[in-house]
Structures are given as C-alpha cells and as structure tokens.
Amino acid sequence: MKAKLFFSIFIVAGYLILPAGVHAQELKAVKLLAAQEQSGKPLMQALKERKSSREFSARELPLQMLSDMLWAACGINRPDSGHHTAPTAENSQEIDIYVANKDGLYLFDAKNNLLAPVSSGDIRGLTGEQAFVKEAPVNLIYVADLSRFRSFSPEDKDLYAAADTGFISQNVYLFCASSGLSTVVRGWINKPALAKAMNLKPGQKIILAQTVGYGK
Numbered sequence: 001m002k003a004k005l006f007f008s009i010f011i012v013a014g015y016l017i018l019p020a021g022v023h024a025q026e027l028k029a030v031k032l033l034a035a036q037e038q039s040g041k042p043l044m045q046a047l048k049e050r051k052s053s054r055e056f057s058a059r060e061l062p063l064q065m066l067s068d069m070l071w072a073a074c075g076i077n078r079p080d081s082g083h084h085t086a087p088t089a090e091n092s093q094e095i096d097i098y099v100a101n102k103d104g105l106y107l108f109d110a111k112n113n114l115l116a117p118v119s120s121g122d123i124r125g126l127t128g129e130q131a132f133v134k135e136a137p138v139n140l141i142y143v144a145d146l147s148r149f150r151s152f153s154p155e156d157k158d159l160y161a162a163a164d165t166g167f168i169s170q171n172v173y174l175f176c177a178s179s180g181l182s183t184v185v186r187g188w189i190n191k192p193a194l195a196k197a198m199n200l201k202p203g204q205k206i207i208l209a210q211t212v213g214y215g216k
C-alpha cells in the first residue's frame, strides 16, 4: 500500500504531482503524458468531420486524451527551439490555455507538460453562458498575455492575439474530429465575471473559450 502511494506521487518542476482525478482540498498539479503522435484519423478525414457540437456527456476524458489534446492545441512540437504546434506572431507564445474541470482551474504548462494548479473549485459554469459548459468535463479558456508581445501597436496586439487563438482553437477542433470528441469554440462569455473568478492580472485578456468532451 505504502509502495503504491509512493509510486503515485512525483515531484516534477517544483510541483507536487498526483494522478489526474485525485480529489484533494488543495489542488495539485497533474503530470500529462507524452503525446501519442501516431493516434487519430488522418488529417483529410479530420477536416471532413470537423464541426461544432453543443451536446456533451459528463464522461471524463482519459489522461492520455487530455494530454494529446493539449499537445495538439499548442504543445511543443520542436523541442530544440521550443516552438509550438500553433503559430504565434513573432513566436510570442502569448496565449495561455487555462483548463477548467470539476476539480478546479489549471494552467497548461507546455514546457513541463503538466497542468499547473491555479485554484480549486469548479468554475466550469462561469466559462460561458450556455448550459452545456457545466456538463462537459473540460472547458479551455484562451487567455492572451499582451505583455509578451515585444512590439506591435495596441490594435495589432489585439488582432494577433485573436488570430493566434484561432490557430489553437482549430488545432483542438481537428484533434477532436480525429479522436471522436465533441467540441465548440465560444465567445459568448461573461468575461468580467470569468476574469474575476480566474483572478487574472491586468494585461491578461480572455479571448475565447472552448468546450471539449464526449458527445451525448
């Protein structure tokens, strides 16, 4: 029993890591799995099947599926340079993906391939104005940190943050189509309420959210 517990707990990048799904008063980091690069349907098939869906079951995503989805979204696909699966203006990597699930709110840390804990408590219902957001297991919130742009006018910062979010969102759409998941990207959000619940800093801007899960 002791040995089992020992092997269930890891220390990675300064975070205490517990297996996904563990309920704890204090939210713990979740170590993600290496992406399965050979999985899923071919690209042309995924493009054919890409669509928005708004009916979700409460079924949890397996850790491998969650890991693959986040890697597809904007994981590191060239470890030598640290570049991502999605392009960003001047490689600013200004879009953070926050993950809201029933346990709490996490920040996807692509470099360390983990979900860093942000806050415990289920805020899925605040990630959008549609009823399904609190049923689905995962809501992604795309947040731009405009301070990461080294140049650009304020107008261009907004434009590029929106464009960069679109690339990530489409990666998630294609991953979901390729893996039999349902998804919809969403702009219908009470952004001030969500920003408050997420405790965002000035300069952090919610761009869109995206619900992911299994269909009903």
Ligand SMILES: Cc1cc2nc3c(=O)[nH]c(=O)nc-3n(C[C@H](O)[C@H](O)[C@H](O)COP(=O)(O)O)c2cc1C
Residues within 6 Å of the ligand: 050, 051, 052, 053, 054, 130, 184, 185, 186, 187, 188, 189, 208
């Ligand atoms: C920027 C943007 C914002 C959107 N916001 C919402 C939303 O708040 N709620 C929703 O149900 N769908 C939303 N959608 C999904 C669109 O309604 C959907 O993409 C469109 O109807 C076309 O359907 P399809 O994605 O199945 O091709 C949004 C899509 C985009 C690109």
